[in-house]
Structures are given as C-alpha cells and as structure tokens.
Amino acid sequence: MAAQHPNKDLYTYDIIVIGAGHAGCEAAAAAARLGSRTLLLTMDMQKMAAMSCNPAVGGVAKGQIVREIDALGGRMGVITDRSTIQFRMLNRSKGAAMWSPRAQCDKELFSRLWRKELENENNLYIWQDAATDLVVDTEGGKPRVKGVKTRMGVEFRAEAIILTAGTFLTGLMHCGEQSAEGGRAADAASKGITESLVALGFEAGRMKTGTPARIDARSIDFSVMEEQAGDAEPSKFSFSVDTQAVKEQKPCYLVYTSVEVHDHLRTGFDRSPLFNGTIHGIGPRYCPSIEDKLRTFAEKEQHQLFLEPEGWDTNEYYINGFSSSLPQEIQLAALRKIRGLEGVHIYRPGYAIEYDYFPPTQLRHSLETKLVENLYFAGQVNGTTGYEEAAAQGLMAGINAHRKLQGSEPIVLKRDEAYIGVLIDDLVTKGVDEPYRMFTSRAEYRILLRQDNADLRLTPLGHEIGLVTEKNWANFVEKKSLVESLISFAHDHSVRISEIESVSKSKNLEAPTQGKKLYALIARNEFSFAELIEALPRVKKFIEANNITAEVIEQAEIQIKYRGYIEREKLLAEKLHRLENITIPEGFDFMQMNALTIEARQKLTKIRPQTIGQASRIPGVSPADINVLLIKFGR
Numbered sequence: 184m185a186a187q188h189p190n191k192d193l194y195t196y197d198i199i200v201i202g203a204g205h206a207g208c209e210a211a212a213a214a215a216r217l218g219s220r221t222l223l224l225t226m227d228m229q230k231m232a233a234m235s236c237n238p239a240v241g242g243v244a245k246g247q248i249v250r251e252i253d254a255l256g257g258r259m260g261v262i263t264d265r266s267t268i269q270f271r272m273l274n275r276s277k278g279a280a281m282w283s284p285r286a287q288c289d290k291e292l293f294s295r296l297w298r299k300e301l302e303n304e305n306n307l308y309i310w311q312d313a314a315t316d317l318v319v320d321t322e323g324g325k326p327r328v329k330g331v332k333t334r335m336g337v338e339f340r341a342e343a344i345i346l347t348a349g350t351f352l353t354g355l356m357h358c359g360e361q362s363a364e365g366g367r368a369a370d371a372a373s374k375g376i377t378e379s380l381v382a383l384g385f386e387a388g389r390m391k392t393g394t395p396a397r398i399d400a401r402s403i404d405f406s407v408m409e410e411q412a413g414d415a416e417p418s419k420f421s422f423s424v425d426t427q428a429v430k431e432q433k434p435c436y437l438v439y440t441s442v443e444v445h446d447h448l449r450t451g452f453d454r455s456p457l458f459n460g461t462i463h464g465i466g467p468r469y470c471p472s473i474e475d476k477l478r479t480f481a482e483k484e485q486h487q488l489f490l491e492p493e494g495w496d497t498n499e500y501y502i503n504g505f506s507s508s509l510p511q512e513i514q515l516a517a518l519r520k521i522r523g524l525e526g527v528h529i530y531r532p533g534y535a536i537e538y539d540y541f542p543p544t545q546l547r548h549s550l551e552t553k554l555v556e557n558l559y560f561a562g563q564v565n566g567t568t569g570y571e572e573a574a575a576q577g578l579m580a581g582i583n584a585h586r587k588l589q590g591s592e593p594i595v596l597k598r599d600e601a602y603i604g605v606l607i608d609d610l611v612t613k614g615v616d617e618p619y620r621m622f623t624s625r626a627e628y629r630i631l632l633r634q635d636n637a638d639l640r641l642t643p644l645g646h647e648i649g650l651v652t653e654k655n656w657a658n659f660v661e662k663k664s665l666v667e668s669l670i671s672f673a674h675d676h677s678v679r680i681s682e683i684e685s686v687s688k689s690k691n692l693e694a695p696t697q698g699k700k701l702y703a704l705i706a707r708n709e710f711s712f713a714e715l716i717e718a719l720p721r722v723k724k725f726i727e728a729n730n731i732t733a734e735v736i737e738q739a740e741i742q743i744k745y746r747g748y749i750e751r752e753k754l755l756a757e758k759l760h761r762l763e764n765i766t767i768p769e770g771f772d773f774m775q776m777n778a779l780t781i782e783a784r785q786k787l788t789k790i791r792p793q794t795i796g797q798a799s800r801i802p803g804v805s806p807a808d809i810n811v812l813l814i815k816f817g818r
C-alpha cells in the first residue's frame with residue numbers, strides 16, 4: 184500500500200516552527216492547513232501544548248481571545264471543548280461585554296488531542312530535537328533566515344521560521360536555595376538560540392514566572408471544603424458544530440489561608456529566591472506568588488485558594504493562588520496548616536522560572552522581526568504570559584508567515600476588531616515591562632469585542648484566509664441570517680397589552696398602557712427574551728417554526744439590548760480609523776524632524792510606526808508630536 188503522507192525531502196520546508204507549546208501548535212496547524220510544507224521542531228513530542236501551569240483555558244479577556252482564535256479557524260477552542268472537565272461563564276451578572284468563558288481541562292487529554300491533530304495534518308511534519316542555532320543569510324541586503332541547526336547535528340532549510348520557545352530559553356528554575364537549569368519542571372532548558380539572535384543584533388531580556396505545588400487527591404479532606412460547581416447549563420468555546428458542551432463536570436474546591444499559614448510562610452522569606460536577590464527576571468504583577476501577596480497585602484489575614492482537578496483520571500490537583508518558590512519544606516508545612524490539607528501529600532513543590540524573552544518592539548504587526556526577513560516570533564518569547572495569548576500570536580504568525588511566502592499582505596487585526604489586535608498592537612507599539620497578560624481594560628472597544636460575537640467579527644476573515652472549513656462557514660452563514668431575521672421579526676411584531684400583563688405582573692412592573700413592538704420589550708432590562716418567548720405564544724411559534732437555537736436568541740437579544748452602546752463605540756472606532764489610515768513611509772528618518780521632541784524622535788526611530796494611529800499609542804509621543812506628524816503626512 185502506498186504511503187499516505189510521504190515526505191519527499193526530510194531537510195527542506197517552507198516553514199519551520201520551533202517549539203510545540205500553545206503558540207507553536209497553532210502556528211504549525213495554521214501554516215500547514217493553508218498549504219505551506221511545515222516542520223514542527225520540538226524538544227519533546229510527548230509534551231505538545233503542555234499546560235505548564237494551571238489546567239484551565241480562558242477566563243476574563245483570555246476567554247474572548249480563545250473565541251476569536253476559534254472564529255478565525257484556529258484549534259484551541261475545539262481542543263478545549265473536547266477536554267473540558269468543568270465550564271463556567273464568568274461575569275454572567277455583568278454586562279455582555281464582560282462575559283468570559285473559562286474551562287478546567289483534562290490537561291493530558293488536551294495535550295494528546297493536540298498531538299493527534301498535528302500528527303494527522305496534511306503538509307505537517309514533526310521532528311523531535313532542540314534547535315540550537317539559526318542559519319541566516321547575511322550576504323548583501325537585509326539578513327534573511329534560511330534554516331535551523333539542531334542539537335542532534337541536523338540542519339533544516341526553510342523559507343520562513345517561527346520561534347515559539349516559551350519559557351525555555353536559558354531557563355533557570357528556583358525552589359528555595361535550589362536552582363536548576365530547565366525550561367519547565369522535568370524539561371531541559373534551551374541553549375544557543377538566544378546567543379544566536381543576540382549576535383544578529385537582537386535585544387534580549389529576562390523575565391520570571393512561577394507555579395504552585397501539585398497535590399494528591401487521596402490526601403485531601405474535601406468534606407470540609409466549599410465545593411465550586413461548574414455552570415448548570417454549560418456552554419462551550421468553539422462556534423463549530425464539531426464539539427458539544429460538557430455533559431458531566433468535576434467540581435473545584437475553595438479553601439483559605441490563615442494567619443498561621445502566613446506566619447509559617449514568612450519563616451522562609453530569608454531563603455526565598457524572590458527576596459534574597461537570586462531572581463533577577465521581572466515577574467507578573469497580576470499573577471503574584473503567595474509570598475508576594477503576603478508582602479503586598481501584609482494586613483490581609485486570609486487569601487482564597489482554589490483546588491482544581493488536573494483531569495478525569497488523575498489524583499493530581501493544582502492549588503490556584505499558591506504559586507511559590509519558597510523552600511519545599513516551608514511550602515509543605517504551610518499547606519498542612521490549611522483546613523482539609525492537614526495530611527496533604529505534594530507530588531511536587533511550586534517553583535519559579537527565569538527565562539529569556541525578546542522585547543516585542545523588535546517586531547512588525549505581522550510578528551515578523553524587523554531585523555531578519557522571514558523570521559517570526561510568537562508566544563512567551565515576546566514577553567507575554569498565558570496559553571491564550573501565546574496561541575493567538577502563534578495563529579497570526581502561522582497565517583502571516585504563509586502569506587509572506589505567497590506574496591500576500593499580512594493579516595493585521597485592528598484594535599476595534601479583536602482582542603488579538605489589541606494584544607499584538609500593544610506588544611509591538613508599547614513593548615512590555617513585565618509579563619503581559621490580557622485584561623478587558625486594555626481594550627478601548629470592549630462592547631464591540633465580546634465573546635458572543637467573535638464569529639460575527641472574524642469568521643468572514645477566517646474564511647477568506649482559508650482556515651474556516653466550508654461546514655463551519657455554512658453553519659456561520661445560517662446563524663447570521665437567523666439572527667438578522669429574528670431581529671427583523673422583533674422589529675415588526677406587535678405585542679398586545681393583554682399579552683404582557685402576566686409577565687409584567689410577575690415582575691411587579693406596571694403593565695404598559697399601550698401595545699409595544701417586541702423589539703422595544705426586549706430592549707428593556709426588566710425582560711429577558713426567554714421570558715417573553717414563554718409568555719408570547721405567537722413568538723414561540725415563530726422560534727419553533729424556524730428552528731431558532733438558544734445561541735441565536737442570545738445573540739439577537741444582546742444586539743437589541745446593547746444597540747445604543749454598540750453604535751457609539753462603532754462611531755468612536757471609525758473616527759480613530761482616520762489616524763490609522765494615514766501611513767508613514769517605511770524607513771522614514773524621524774531624527775531629522777526637529778519639530779518633534781527628542782524623546783519622540785528616539786521612540787519613533789526605535790518603534791518605526793507604520794501609521795499615525797500607531798505612533799499616537801507609543802509612550803513618550805505626545806499629542807503635540809502627533810500634530811507635527813499630521814502636518815507632514817496627514818491632511
């Protein structure tokens with residue numbers, strides 16, 4: 184029988200992706216699905232898309248990113264749905280712009296499903312090895328990447344390379360006085376790549392992050408803990424019909440630290456690598472270790488901890504909120520002072536890790552480096568933290584590397600189009616001074632960038648790029664048309680006073696004095712669309728006759744209830760587009776513009792913005808400087 188997927192040349196590819204973390208997996212899947220012959224070169228095939236820290240995907244703002252990845256045709260949402268063990272829509276009590284999906288996952292299953300996906304991808308080949316050096320053509324003109332050398336002495340050639348080495352570059356782990364080289368617990372560090380890039384002129388820096396201890400369920404007394412169940416009616420991440428919401432769920436548990444726990448942790452502070460000067464890398468302010476929390480909030484007598492299961496078939500639990508690099512015996516003794524954990528067994532202690540990253544102002548919006556042609560960076564190497572942020576960058580780097588080789592323009596998402604647009608624009612325009620994670624507050628257009636409408640915003644683009652399958656596209660077109668017809672039905676459908684008397688009464692509302700359009704009733708906060716459907720048989724009949732799903736009803740309701748806000752943000756975004764549309768020629772010499780402040784000239788020269796809009800977001804460039812640029816380039 185003929186081989187199904189022969190490899191005609193082991194050593195030559197269109198694109199090589201270095202690293203199979205969350206960024207690398209999305210990058211490789213996208214590049215290969217678009218048609219580039221792709222090699223995924225990774226240190227350990229058993230650990231593809233490994234969850235180095237918490238076994239969960241999504242959360243506030245991160246959940247929106249995963250929905251966007253899915254809408255564009257990326258895979259993180261589908262794989263999350265297939266490995267979910269608990270699902271919650273966070274912030275349900277707030278406005279729709281704040282709703283954020285989050286799933287606890289079976290982390291081994293998540294990793295296994297990614298590997299299966301990649302192993303079965305056409306055009307994709309996997310090689311297990313460590314990249315140690317980049318091959319770059321520096322002869323004549325701009326340096327251009329040509330290939331990769333590996334620890335096993337193999338040299339691969341490619342037109343483009345995407346570096347997604349995560350926390351592995353010169354990784355150094357710390358637990359109390361113990362330090363060891365490594366990219367993650369039980370993984371070797373990656374050596375050589377940083378040196379190779381610095382020699383080419385790249386700037387590198389050092390960051391740090393940390394993780395808590397993992398514990399054995401058999402040693403936990405869950406009976407004294409508060410159970411945290413998933414949603415009664417769980418939803419899911421992917422818009423596609425290929426996945427379903429989780430049917431059975433596993434609970435998490437809530438426990439608290441105490442003054443006694445804190446006092447014990449403090450006995451180890453003089454041996455803490457965070458406090459005694461051993462760790463030099465900058466850590467995430469918003470994801471502090473327990474020892475950081477005790478220092479910053481010294482007056483607090485307790486902190487919440489969540490015990491999160493790591494999978495269906497494992498006893499391993501993750502202690503969310505207890506990240507630490509204190510000596511392991513201090514961590515263990517402190518944990519044993521927590522109610523329900525008196526006899527706890529730890530599988531492994533928490534630890535901190537320092538690693539190299541490359542300030543992302545060295546990148547274009549396409550994630551290609553400014554210094555070396557066809558070299559792309561994505562994920563933690565760009566100074567971000569989090570699986571979702573990494574996956575989003577990986578997807579965009581995979582798409583853009585493929586498009587560059589095809590001679591197509593890069594895909595650059597705008598700030599009012601996607602959180603992914605905000606993420607990449609922040610990175611390349613402002614840079615990072617600590618590990619960057621996404622927050623809703625980073626987005627100016629939160630009401631436009633909701634999780635529920637990610638498909639409406641991005642699926643047409645994903646289809647045009649070529650990543651959204653025809654089946655998912657047909658599903659999207661049908662959903663969009665049903666939403667439109669439901670809204671138009673609501674516009675046209677009159678409701679008589681007698682029809683809404685009972686629902687008004689049940690809510691202690693004064694009954695309306697005249698009939699109303701259904702649209703006007705849905706727009707009122709007092710009524711939910713679901714209640715109105717139940718109360719109005721003619722509406723229910725329309726819903727049933729047209730097979731309108733709960734998802735379509737929810738979308739129509741959000742569009743009706745938030746219409747005023749949505750229109751306002753759209754107007755604001757359009758105004759700002761004017762600045763985004765005024766381009767600055769590539770290679771323009773800002774230093775000769777004496778009307779700019781010196782700081783602005785230096786910052787503009789470093790970042791090299793492509794539009795006045797981008798220039799206006801660079802820290803240190805003032806409105807007065809923007810006026811000078813507008814006179815030069817604008818109208």
Ligand SMILES: Cc1cc2nc3c(=O)[nH]c(=O)nc-3n(C[C@H](O)[C@H](O)[C@H](O)COP(=O)(O)OP(=O)(O)OC[C@H]3O[C@@H](n4cnc5c(N)ncnc54)[C@H](O)[C@@H]3O)c2cc1C
Nearest residue numbers: 202203204205206226235236314349350373562563569573
């Ligand atoms: C200890 C620890 C704690 C963390 N804590 C948090 C946290 O609290 N919150 C949070 O949001 N995130 C945390 N993270 C970060 C999270 O794991 C990353 O944000 C995310 O995994 C980044 O994805 P990535 O794809 O960029 O890199 P990674 O997931 O790190 O994947 C990198 C991949 O590259 C491969 N690789 C590296 N170098 C080479 C090479 N030279 N050749 C071939 N392959 C290579 C590795 O084997 C791996 O497969 C933590 C990570 C660690 C290690």
